[in-house]
Amino acid sequence: MDLRLFEKDALNQLHWSLSDIDNEEYEELMAVLSADENNKMADPADLAKLYR
Structure with missing residues (x-):
């Protein structure tokens, strides 16, 4: 995006x-505005399952 x-x-x-x-900061603004479903934070419960 220009x-x-x-x-x-x-x-x-x-x-x-x-x-x-x-x-x-332009780069940070662009990163935020271009976020999509692949950029979601992980669910803590799902992370806990990885280490059980």
């Missing part, structure tokens, strides 16, 4: 200001 498109979406949809966007 930085300008991201800024436009953040301004329109998230109601951020340009200073909000400029003060954030």
